[in-house]
Amino acid sequence: MLNLFKNKKKENNTSLNNEMIxxxxxxxxxxxxxxxxxxxxxxxxxxxxxxxxxxxxDINLEIFKNKVTAFIGPSGxxxxxxxxxxxxxxxxxxxxxxxxxxxxxxxxxxxFNTIELRSKVGMVFQQPNPFPMSIYNNVAYGPKCQxxxxxxxxxxxxxxxxKDVGLYDxxxxxxNISGSSLSGGQQQRLCIARCIAMSPDVILMDEPTSALDPIxxxxxxxxxxxxxxxYTIIIVTHNMQQAARISDYTxxxxxxxxxxxxxxxxxxxxxxxxxxxxxxxxxxx
Amino acid sequence: xxxxxxxxxxxxxxxxxxxxNIKNRRxxxxxxxxxxxxxxxxxxxxxxxxxxxxxxxxxxxxxxNFISTNYAQSSVxxxxxxxxxxxENRDYSDLMRYEDTVYSDKWGIGIKTxxxxxxxxxxxxxxxxxxxxxxxxxxxxxxxxxxxITPDFYINYITVKTxxxxxxxxxxxxxxxxxxxxxxxxxxxxxxxxxxxxxGGGIRSSLIxxxxxxxxxxxxxxxxxxxxxxxxxxxxxxxxxxxILRSLVDMSSGIPSIIFGLVGAAIFIPIMSSMTGAVGGxxxxxxxxxxxxxxxxxxxxxxxxxxSINPSLIQGSLALGASNFQTIFKIIIPNSLDGILNAAILxxxxxxxxxxxxxxxxxxxxxxxxxxxxxxTSLAVHIWYxxxxxxxxxxxxxxxxxxxxxxxxxxxxxxxxxxxxxxxRKTKGVKQNVKPxxx
Numbered sequence: 001m002l003n004l005f006k007n008k009k010k011e012n013n014t015s016l017n018n019e020m021i022x023x024x025x026x027x028x029x030x031x032x033x034x035x036x037x038x039x040x041x042x043x044x045x046x047x048x049x050x051x052x053x054x055x056x057x058d059i060n061l062e063i064f065k066n067k068v069t070a071f072i073g074p075s076g077x078x079x080x081x082x083x084x085x086x087x088x089x090x091x092x093x094x095x096x097x098x099x100x101x102x103x104x105x106x107x108x109x110x111x112f113n114t115i116e117l118r119s120k121v122g123m124v125f126q127q128p129n130p131f132p133m134s135i136y137n138n139v140a141y142g143p144k145c146q147x148x149x150x151x152x153x154x155x156x157x158x159x160x161x162x163k164d165v166g167l168y169d170x171x172x173x174x175x176n177i178s179g180s181s182l183s184g185g186q187q188q189r190l191c192i193a194r195c196i197a198m199s200p201d202v203i204l205m206d207e208p209t210s211a212l213d214p215i216x217x218x219x220x221x222x223x224x225x226x227x228x229x230x231y232t233i234i235i236v237t238h239n240m241q242q243a244a245r246i247s248d249y250t251x252x253x254x255x256x257x258x259x260x261x262x263x264x265x266x267x268x269x270x271x272x273x274x275x276x277x278x279x280x281x282x283x284x285x
Numbered sequence: 286x287x288x289x290x291x292x293x294x295x296x297x298x299x300x301x302x303x304x305x306n307i308k309n310r311r312x313x314x315x316x317x318x319x320x321x322x323x324x325x326x327x328x329x330x331x332x333x334x335x336x337x338x339x340x341x342x343x344x345x346x347x348x349x350n351f352i353s354t355n356y357a358q359s360s361v362x363x364x365x366x367x368x369x370x371x372x373e374n375r376d377y378s379d380l381m382r383y384e385d386t387v388y389s390d391k392w393g394i395g396i397k398t399x400x401x402x403x404x405x406x407x408x409x410x411x412x413x414x415x416x417x418x419x420x421x422x423x424x425x426x427x428x429x430x431x432x433x434i435t436p437d438f439y440i441n442y443i444t445v446k447t448x449x450x451x452x453x454x455x456x457x458x459x460x461x462x463x464x465x466x467x468x469x470x471x472x473x474x475x476x477x478x479x480x481x482x483x484x485g486g487g488i489r490s491s492l493i494x495x496x497x498x499x500x501x502x503x504x505x506x507x508x509x510x511x512x513x514x515x516x517x518x519x520x521x522x523x524x525x526x527x528x529i530l531r532s533l534v535d536m537s538s539g540i541p542s543i544i545f546g547l548v549g550a551a552i553f554i555p556i557m558s559s560m561t562g563a564v565g566g567x568x569x570x571x572x573x574x575x576x577x578x579x580x581x582x583x584x585x586x587x588x589x590x591x592x593s594i595n596p597s598l599i600q601g602s603l604a605l606g607a608s609n610f611q612t613i614f615k616i617i618i619p620n621s622l623d624g625i626l627n628a629a630i631l632x633x634x635x636x637x638x639x640x641x642x643x644x645x646x647x648x649x650x651x652x653x654x655x656x657x658x659x660x661x662t663s664l665a666v667h668i669w670y671x672x673x674x675x676x677x678x679x680x681x682x683x684x685x686x687x688x689x690x691x692x693x694x695x696x697x698x699x700x701x702x703x704x705x706x707x708x709x710r711k712t713k714g715v716k717q718n719v720k721p722x723x724x
Contacts, residue, residue, distance in 0.1 A: 087604060089600065089603070089604060092600070092603070094522050094523055114603075115606050115607075115608055116606075118603065118604055118605065118606040119605070119606030122604065122605070123601075123604035125597055125600065125601060125604075127597055129595065129597035129598055129600075129601040131598060131601065131602070131615075131616065132598075132619075132620060133619075141602070141605060141607070141615070142605040142606060142607070145602075145605065145606060145607040145608070145611045145615070146606060191601070194601075194605065195604075195605070198605060198606060
């Protein structure tokens, strides 16, 4: 039931290596101390279907603290797969495997318990997926699962989370109505509130606005800009303008490989790779 | 000749063929329309006839007595002590003197009429004065103990001894009714012999057994079935083993129930008797056998309903750091509640209706006192029992059928209403006591 990626396109293994720039030693890495690197991906490969499909190939990447990193690329390029590797959601998919390393705060993510890791690395999905329970219980779900029972503390967390996503003023008088009765944009903000109720370090967002209308999208984008003061955000998006608007760093993926990773202004103004340039200018999609 | 015909055929245009065939084709259309509607009408008619027959045949028998009495008759023989002589001056002023009751002023009792399960008049002692010999001087013929007669016992016959040494016997089914019984009693000074019987023919014990059977079946089958379904739908990976497991579950829902009854009788009864010393089938072995029959259906129903949960809810829960256990109890079970309730309703329906398997696994002995360790009958087996004798009691079988049909009807209505109620709860909001948080 969790095999959501079954219809993945057959990966084409034509190598892009010769065109790639080496991102082993990124020039801007020196700007950050070790503490400011949230995730470090080292020589990471990911396979579906008992190693028969290579979804990610030799990924080397660093995610910096309190920055928004956007993953862009055509469909089936592996950007969502990589995102889901950060909180080990890919392990729900049968017959998937990996090699290489992902370090979270300089510790291999597989040395963490999934419960522990996922409480520190939150995730927002493409489709808003509020639980069919009250708004209050939706936001309190994570803390309750961690064993927080104190009503006052829960109230405080729910209140702050809803305020942070700007939902409190809209729903303050009806916290006991079902979360699924909200509008799409409100539902997605509820899901973000649910996520930050856990006070995570990182929020992973898998195309959070693709199911929303432009106004709701704008609200979410403003929210992301605000949230990066507190959280590290990784966002997968199909929308290049969105990546340009909200992200600090952009990673461009193609056919399971990381083609270019750079500061967003640099990436869109002066792409170093021919493929990136073609993608940005819309020569292929 | 043939050439010219061919040429003729060729010259016929499509529109000609259409106009020529249209009558024929329309007739065929009307024909199929008519015949299929007749067939569907026949199906409904047969069903209506069956239900109508059951209702008409059974409804006269479906009385409060029928439901509240046991199947087996019990009888008691009462008499007075050999030296007993009734003295005339007893105080019976505590009798209530109802209009529909005939009173014997000599013996201090009131006799009333009621109908038995075959609609015949029967007479029973409805009232006994404090000073009446029936209160403390009438003894059982067999063990000489004092027996307090209750309204459950009706009068089969009474033989009294008169003051001149004669014996007069009055039968309960004599013409003359309660007055005849009372006038006979008035002539007597002692009761030489009498026979009192309980009604019998009722379904009280079978009804109680059915309720117990349903309870135990649900207790056994629902946790097992839901657990199995959660494993298959949530934990199990899609390997060859689980595929085989799943198709085995599917297949076993087609096995005739009598085979399960055989297995239940051959496995559960020896195990039960070695554990409790009970001989033969009982409610526990019956419900275990029903559990065997029901498990595939329950697993299937609940698994389908778990699979219909939006997977993003489950992923959302896991992504928030919830454990599998928490996800199962907070997301999966609440969201597959309609499936679980449906499975429970299915189990109840099956437990009420199943007879073939239970004949072996639970026994066919209709007992007066339902117990967990002795043979009992459910309502369906009760029908089987009263129809299998030399004098099949069709009326009473129909009366039981009405009860079963009513339960099945109610269950199917509930199973239709539950999804609507659950959906309302999902979309309209959850009634929970969540107060607005103070700013």
